[in-house]
Amino acid sequence: MFFVGEYRVTFSGQGRIIIPKKIREALGKGKTFTLTKGFDNCLSGYRNKDWEKAAQELISQSSLEVRKSETKRFLFSSAAIVEIDNQGRFVTPKNLLDYAGLNNKAVIIGVGDHFEVWESIRWDEYIKKVKP
DSSP states (O other): OOBOOEEEEEEEETTEEEOOHHHHHHHOSOSEEEEEEOTTSOEEEEOHHHHHHHHHHHHHSOTTSHHHHHHHHHHHHHOEEEEOOTTSEEEOOHHHHHHHTOSSEEEEEEOBSSEEEEEHHHHHHHHHHHOO
């Protein structure tokens, strides 16, 4: 199942976000997923099996190439296994909240093989910028 859609969400506590039903369905039956820094100052969420597959691809690349080493540092240093509670919520680690500039509102978007969490004003500005 693919991650699709755009969902406006509010925080239900310090860093606690309710995952929209369609995103939870795409995550599958597991109670955890991997959350890491995304590009464009958003967060990226992956099914654990998809994260492991992507991580293996990254690890297999040469660390002698500067750009590949930088990408590995950027993604692995911030990655966290996040648990979904019985009400479909997760708590975002503080370092990731700070990186994405998240306060009390966010936009969760499906991006096919993963989902992203954006600060809502930043997302609106991004959409205006890329709109054809």
